[in-house]
Amino acid sequence: MTSHSLPDVASQNASQNIPLDWVGMCGIALPILIDGQRLTAIADAGVSLEDGEVRGIHMSRLFLALKVLDSQPLNPLLLKKILQRFIDTHDDLSICAYLNIHTQMLFNRPALVSPLSGWKSYPVTIKSSLKNGMFHVELNVDVKYSSTCPCSAALARQLIQHKFIDDFANKTLLHAEILDWLGSTQGIVATPHSQRSTAHLQLNLSEEVVDFPIEHVIDKAEEALGTAVQTAVKREDEQAFALANGQNLMFCEDAVRRLHVALKSTSTVKGFNLKVVHAESLHSHDAVAQSRWNWLCQTV
Known part of the structure; x- marks a missing residue:
């Protein structure tokens, strides 16, 4: 039996004449090559169905158009070609095409002081669309960092001051004794709270x-925040990390403003939507802040 003799139910007329904005597949497993890395990815591929009388699209044609990702490096030009292929294989049915690719990028990151290094994973989504001949691409990256609460730090310092007054009131101050006090839990009675936080960057x-x-954007974000989470560390790295947190106290509002300034000055970025989430260690809820610049989301 040939394929021409097999029934094609999708070509039948629809029971209701309703055009559809997006029809396709989500969760397609595929390999991609990006920044020299061979990665496992998940893709969402779809097209519009402009003819409301047509029952369905040819999903296998979308799937086959993705085969080019097996061998060619992923870049904006290749995405545009794939999207155009989506539309070309659905002639008279579609004028819009969409492709979202989700993966995890791995970068080797050095420790702060010691010669150690380790791999860190960054969730990345690349969203692209081709609508009426207009190509749009969006890069989404998640960056994890540590955030120490300025209010908590101030309250901890005040408690230490009060303890110092209690322990040294009306006493002659001896350098060695104060030094011992500063290095003891008797003296440093409180520490500020900090939390692992995430910056969601839509660019x-x-x-x-x-x-x-991708790596350039991550570097800019981590440099702006100053407290990127670490991989392999020794004690000297952990101490340097504690110093970085102490010198970079930040509310979620501070963090998103730092990112706003850093990414607005990045030549490859023409607009963004930023969201930072501080997973509070004091509360059971999160602290969240958002900022936008020249943002117009066009993808699905």
């Missing part, structure tokens, strides 16, 4: 971008 990229600036 509209410049039309001139040839390759995805």
Whole structure:
């Protein structure tokens, strides 16, 4: 039996004449090559169905168009070609195409002081669309960092001051005795709370971008925050991390403003939507702040 003799139910007329914005598949497993890394990814692929009388699209054609990702490096130009292929294989049915790719990028990150290093994973989503000939690409990256609460730090310092007054009132201050006091739990009676936090970066990229600036964006964000989470560490690294936290006290509002300034000055970024989440250690809820600049989300 040939394929021409097999029934094609999808080509039948729909029972209701309703055009659809997005039809396709989610959760397609595929390999991708990006920044020299061969990665496992999940793709969501779809097109619009402009003809409301047509029952369905040809999903296998979308699937086959993704095969090019097996061998070619992922970049904006390749995405545009794939989206155009989606539309070309659905002639008279679709004028819009969508492709979202979800993966985890691995970068080797050095310790703060020691010669150690380790791999750190960053969730990355690349969203792309082709609508009426207009191509749009968006880069989403999650960056984890530590945030120490300024209010908690101030309250801890006050408690230490009060303890110092209690322990040294009307006493001659001896350098060695004070030094011992500063290094003891008797003296440092309180510490500020901090939490692992996440910056969710949604970036509209410049039309001139040839390759995805993933590592560059991550470096800019971590530099702005100053307290990126670490991989392999020794005690000297942990001490340096404690110093970094102490010198970078931040509310969620502070963190998102730092990112706003850093990413607005990045030439490859033409707009963004930023969201930071501080997973509070004091509360059972999270502290959240958002900021936008020149943001127009066009993908699905």
